[in-house]
Amino acid sequence: MRRASGQTLTAVLLAVLGVFILGPLIWLGVRAFATSWSYPSLGPDGWTLSWWQAVFDDPNLKVSVVLSFEFALVTMAVSALICLPAAYAFARFDFPGRRFFLIGLFATNAFPKMGLFVALASLFYTLGLMSTFSGVVIIHLLGTVVFMTWIPAAAFAAVPRAYEEAARDAGAGRITVLRTVTLPLAAPGIVVALIMSFLASFDEAQGTYLVGNPDYVTMPTQMYSLVLNYPPQVSAVFSILLAIPSAALLLLVRKHVMGGQLAEGFQIR
Amino acid sequence: MTLPPVTVPAATVPPDTVPSGAVTPGSVPPGTASSGRPTRRHRLTGLLLASPPLLLVAVFVGFPIVVAVAYSLGHTGGPNATVSLIAKDQVTVDAWWKQSLGAYTQLFADDRFRRDLVVTVVVALLTTAIVLVLAWVIALYVRLTDTWASRMLSALAVVPMFIPVVIASWAILTFYSSDGFVRSVASHLGLTAPVWGYTTTAVVIGLVWTHLPFATLMIVSGVQGVPDALIEAGRDAGASIPRVVWKVVAPMALVPTVIAGTFTAIGTLGSFTVPYFTGPNAPKMLGVDMADYFTSYNLPQASVVMAVVVFVVAAGFGVVYVWANYRGASDPAATEQS
Numbered sequence: 120m121r122r123a124s125g126q127t128l129t130a131v132l133l134a135v136l137g138v139f140i141l142g143p144l145i146w147l148g149v150r151a152f153a154t155s156w157s158y159p160s161l162g163p164d165g166w167t168l169s170w171w172q173a174v175f176d177d178p179n180l181k182v183s184v185v186l187s188f189e190f191a192l193v194t195m196a197v198s199a200l201i202c203l204p205a206a207y208a209f210a211r212f213d214f215p216g217r218r219f220f221l222i223g224l225f226a227t228n229a230f231p232k233m234g235l236f237v238a239l240a241s242l243f244y245t246l247g248l249m250s251t252f253s254g255v256v257i258i259h260l261l262g263t264v265v266f267m268t269w270i271p272a273a274a275f276a277a278v279p280r281a282y283e284e285a286a287r288d289a290g291a292g293r294i295t296v297l298r299t300v301t302l303p304l305a306a307p308g309i310v311v312a313l314i315m316s317f318l319a320s321f322d323e324a325q326g327t328y329l330v331g332n333p334d335y336v337t338m339p340t341q342m343y344s345l346v347l348n349y350p351p352q353v354s355a356v357f358s359i360l361l362a363i364p365s366a367a368l369l370l371l372v373r374k375h376v377m378g379g380q381l382a383e384g385f386q387i388r
Numbered sequence: 389m390t391l392p393p394v395t396v397p398a399a400t401v402p403p404d405t406v407p408s409g410a411v412t413p414g415s416v417p418p419g420t421a422s423s424g425r426p427t428r429r430h431r432l433t434g435l436l437l438a439s440p441p442l443l444l445v446a447v448f449v450g451f452p453i454v455v456a457v458a459y460s461l462g463h464t465g466g467p468n469a470t471v472s473l474i475a476k477d478q479v480t481v482d483a484w485w486k487q488s489l490g491a492y493t494q495l496f497a498d499d500r501f502r503r504d505l506v507v508t509v510v511v512a513l514l515t516t517a518i519v520l521v522l523a524w525v526i527a528l529y530v531r532l533t534d535t536w537a538s539r540m541l542s543a544l545a546v547v548p549m550f551i552p553v554v555i556a557s558w559a560i561l562t563f564y565s566s567d568g569f570v571r572s573v574a575s576h577l578g579l580t581a582p583v584w585g586y587t588t589t590a591v592v593i594g595l596v597w598t599h600l601p602f603a604t605l606m607i608v609s610g611v612q613g614v615p616d617a618l619i620e621a622g623r624d625a626g627a628s629i630p631r632v633v634w635k636v637v638a639p640m641a642l643v644p645t646v647i648a649g650t651f652t653a654i655g656t657l658g659s660f661t662v663p664y665f666t667g668p669n670a671p672k673m674l675g676v677d678m679a680d681y682f683t684s685y686n687l688p689q690a691s692v693v694m695a696v697v698v699f700v701v702a703a704g705f706g707v708v709y710v711w712a713n714y715r716g717a718s719d720p721a722a723t724e725q726s
Binding site: 129130132136137140142144146147156158159161201204205207208209212213217220223226227231233234235238240242244260264322324325328329339358366 | 432445566
């Protein structure tokens with residue numbers, strides 16, 4: 120009796136959460152293949168692929184797709200260059216203020232995002248960074264600093280010192296040890312951080328909108344005007360295109376994000 | 389997708405939640421090299437390697453915030469000179485040592501701003517409460533029953549992490565709009581469902597949707613960290629499941645809960661995309677107001693004043709976070725495990 124009521128409760132909970140989380144995505148996704156849709160029908164009036172053609176033929180939309188990938192790759196590379204040495208230092212060196220600085224990096228996440236971007240934008244006018252490629256990259260970089268430092272730092276810290284010392288004893292130099300022992304062992308954490316940074320840049324919308332608009336319109340910022348100026352089916356197609364890289368890359372690192380590297384990133388001390 | 393990572397005391401993330409492929413967390417504190425005390429050169433190298441991201445944060449987070457606070461107090465020179473050139477309705481002071489709260493009094497005299505501030509704070513608190521309750525229900529299901537259903541629940545809750553916020557906002561708007569799914573289903577059942585598109589309700593729904601994965605990951609890992617032995621001991625002593633949850637599980641998962649709550653609250657305070665897509669024209673969330681005042685109304689100073697007000701509210705939430713972190717760090721039970 121109690122078991123049965125427990126199972127009903129579980130089923131209800133699953134159904135409600137399922138509709139709440141997946142419902143909007145499916146409802147939007149179906150729209151990408153719909154000729155038209157009349158309320159209160161639960162399905163489209165007919166099926167078509169013509170909206171996909173419309174998106175692929177629009178030069179504006181194509182530009183924003185290319186731009187999004189450019190920003191994401193540049194941001195990922197610059198972020199790795201700036202943060203990975205620091206991650207190694209946080210894991211393997213003891214220096215004054217180490218813990219303070221580690222927490223200090225976190226300032227990027229401690230301020231409500233739009234407030235930070237508004238403060239930054241007023242400064243960008245003076246620095247000549249408003250509506251520039253570098254300005255947008257800086258906005259995107261701020262969203263990656265914590266991932267790119269904390270997750271690899273935890274990965275570096277997790278490499279057993281005994282392995283490194285064994286290599287040192289066998290006569291390997293510091294650089295050789297780093298290249299042949301530490302980096303390969305920390306690689307999973309670094310890859311997760313790279314992918315998270317790529318996505319943080321790829322999905323960033325509000326800061327790019329404030330600083331880059333109208334000169335640098337990436338895919339997410341394109342959505343702001345798309346939903347106003349195009350038929351809903353076009354936005355649906357565009358949404359699917361924009362979601363593919365995120366979903367694919369995150370699925371790739373899902374195992375680490377759910378229980379491994381990300382949780383480890385949380386516990387660096 | 390914004391997911392703010394945070395420090396969690398090691399005890400809240402037990403080694404057994406780490407999947408077999410992953411490396412085990414480091415137990416040796418950094419810097420305590422086997423060769424004894426770190427040398428001066430060693431320290432300097434460390435500081436040098438660590439400095440680039442610190443500089444980035446100092447220059448593009450710390451400095452702009454100081455400059456913004458100065459601008460909000462009437463300082464329109466220096467780094468604020470360019471932005472204030474074409475701005476309308478500015479309060480200015482004529483010397484660097486003077487301060488003016490004029491921009492604040494002007495803004496707080498505006499009924500629209502006061503209403504938007506209240507709505508923003510209420511939405512932030514409501515969203516946080518709903519997210520925490522949902523995440524706790526899921527975490528307890530996963531902890532107490534290891535079944536297909538509990539794994540499905542936690543997997544579902546993490547799905548929003550895989551979807552860019554712009555898409556989520558647009559999808560949620562179409563789902564709850566006047567010709568959306570909820571209204572269509574209700575109409576088939578002969579009912580009239582409310583229109584939630586372009587309402588504050590839709591904003592709360594959207595913010596819960598986008599913030600659920602982070603809170604769930606944090607709280608699930610916190611609750612998983614409670615050892616089986618403790619739960620069984622409680623059960624053996626005759627305590628009911630709710631009592632065990634309240635007396636044993638809840639206190640041990642308090643820190644990750646507070647962290648998840650703080651970051652949900654701060655995230656919602658500064659959110660722009662969700663309220664921009666799904667919210668009404670009035671009342672607006674302050675994230676949308678800030679962007680509008682800055683770009684559309686050409687009132688950057690008012691926008692910056694709002695930013696400072698939002699920072700102060702967020703700092704209020706942040707105090708809770710810092711308190712929880714210190715409490716967690718000084719808790720002997722927490723260090724004993726790691």
